[in-house]
Amino acid sequence: MTTLEKDLVQARGARRSTRAPHRKHRTGLRRRTLRYACNALGISATVVFLYPVLLTISTALRKAADVAASPLGLPLHPTFANIATAFRNMDFARSVLNTLLITASATVIVVILGSLAAYPLARITASWSTWTYRLFLGGMAIPLFVGIAPLYITLRNMGLVNSYLGVILIEAGVNLPLAVFFYTSFVRSVPRELEEAAALDGCGALRTFGTTILPLLRPITGTLIMFVTLAVWNDLAVPLVFLQNPQQRTVMVNAYSYIGPHGFEPTTLFATAFLGALPLLVGFVFLQRLITEGITAGAVKG
Template sequence: MGPLYKFLLWVICLLHMYPILLVLISSVKTKHELAVNSFGFPREFTLTYFKTAFQTMHYFQSVYNTLLIAIVSVIGSVLIASMAAYAISRKNNRFYNTMYVVFLAGLIIPFQMTMIPLYKVMLGFHLINTYQGVIFIYLATLAPFSVFLLTGFVKSIPRELEEAASIDGCGMYRTFFAIVFPLLKPALTTVSILNLFTIWNDFLMPLLYLNDSHKMTLTVQLSSFRGLYFNDWSLIFAGVCMIVAPMLLVYLYAQRFIIGGITAGALKG
């Protein structure tokens, strides 16, 4: 890689890091300094807004709500999508090909088109303002991308392994969980991390289906800092830092798994 490419990569990296640095700097400024010196470094640091945001957002409870919904949704989506991908890739007939097209259609249809009818369905089943209702919706909305990514990985697994397992007396489910599922580890890790980021950063879904303040997620709690006639930007920036920090740490640790999983899929495909 030549020096020009390295220079361009550094420029792109700095352009992506600048908004994060700006939010972090703004979160430790006073309101007055943020108004008169929006883009400069603070002359005096203050952590008051972090303390206020921590208390106002009910941080630990909101983290619990977000993690509960995210972990259950990610585990469920991985299990369902992997089994669906296995069936679609191995049962090459019209029905399963049609099901694959249905999953792909889920990537095209925006969620905003289904909000009103889905809300009526959730209301009919008494799932509004429940963890279960939000988890069910995430399982459905995360399925198209998960199935799309995992199907390519399943097709790359040699059928001879499954035939050998069948000769040894393994049924379909045992073959899947004992042979195929462990071989999908790179893809499953990539799908799990990307789905976790999607749920953690989502605002619309919890806003629509969770009305109880004790069940709200972090992003919905953050929206309470912004009003119609008043915006406390220092408090908002502090809240953003507290929401982004956990997922930033997760990404720094898991980025090699994401890149490795996608790269492995590209090479196998």
Template sequence: MNATITAASRSGTGKRAVFKGLAGFGKLILLAYAVVTLYPLYWLFTSAFKTNQDFFANPYGLPKQWMAQNLVRAWDLGNMGRAMLNSAVVTVSAVILTVLLSVLAGYVLSRFSFPLKKVVVVLFTMGLLIPIHSTLVPLFIMMKNMGLLDTYGALILPYTAFELPIAVFLSMAYMSSIPKEIEEAAMIDGSGWWGIFGRMILPLCTPIVATISILAFLRFWNDFSFALVFINTQALKTLPLSLSLFSDGFGTDYSLTMGAMAIAVLPTIVIYLILQEKIMKGMVAGSTKG
């Protein structure tokens, strides 16, 4: 009897040791993945403070001399203050419009049944399949006929249209996980559909709103092709276009380019760090419910 208990105890100890070993190995893999993921940011921010000579002679190490004036010169020469303002106006406007339309559409598609509901869902699905860059020529013609070229609207409207399909599906999946009993109780208390949506459903959708917002923000803030085609006026150019000023057909000023890129990427890092918890909640709920 004692021998059996001893053998079982040893077996249990061996299994725990195996599990601990696997857990430790998994942590090492995650650590390696984190290093690989974060290294480009390290390289970008260290390169932003190097001279061109130091950039080529010592591409992976720390700067021999920290050139903070790279950031100042990049800000001035690239007119990045104006470009950042343009990017902020376009991005924030498009994000607000995307969030507003997607949560309204997601609420209707997740809560109501109507004859053309499946058709609407299919249309949004088709929107996910359209290659965005194949629409540049027809969109350019459309914007020209509407008089929207060289305006903020030339970027805000296409950004919103192409982001809506994925935003609608995320919000629809998330809202499907909210119990309908909440709405029934509110209706008994005399609330209408708009009151239920504004006072009860929308506050519960903070995680998915944060998820949609950051995904849209990253796409809009970093877009180059639409801004290049639809914007020609220097005063309306966005940040990605301002980065191209440091490179011409004869060469690239890498110290200024890296400085400008470091400035441009900071807002996305800050916003992601602020909203990361809600983003994770929204992505998990949106992928497992519906």
């Protein structure tokens, strides 16, 4: 190699060595910018989602005159009179117990029947199984209001109007297609070798489902329970139509009763809405660890 060639090689190496720190600096700058942008986006999304909750609590703690003067103002002189009035007028304790009974019962029925129905639908490849699964999916696309009248006539003939059982059956039936969809998709991802191993140990179909498949459904069950709980707890149409006894009213029905034909009192309505959502908020705060573990458990099959 000549002297000129050596000089050229050394010059190229020098240029590369000077470019490397600049490239690292630009890469680090991009990463920091992306991280800051993601953090800003996350904070903005959090503020957007929390703003209605904060507005509800703020309005519930203010006097009617203050809200009329400044609808979006802060509770500079907070008062719990609105919450106490809503608590007393909506019979809060009884409403929560009624809602808990309906929600818990419907959720248990949905989880049991949905998992039992999804197991054969996921494993049997016959044409009737495919069409049955499609019928369940079709049930997710039918609005509840379409079937209100037929359901009311059916329950009236069965003597289940103004009964908790009738509302529980309707809520379970409405949410059952969602459970079948969730469970069927999950069971199809479970290896068949696990069931074959259980069959070699002498397990029948039901025992195989209970000992092998059901424990693997914990993550999807946690997600399904959250969906069904929110849907049943916040439902207004079914309890409003099928529970006409004031002693059987749910939280949402009592909250809706504060909306009159010509207007409503914001402080009382927002206090009622806050009380209606409070049990769910408390439950998720205290059970968030169990809910998170239930969702993430079994994510990696071993």
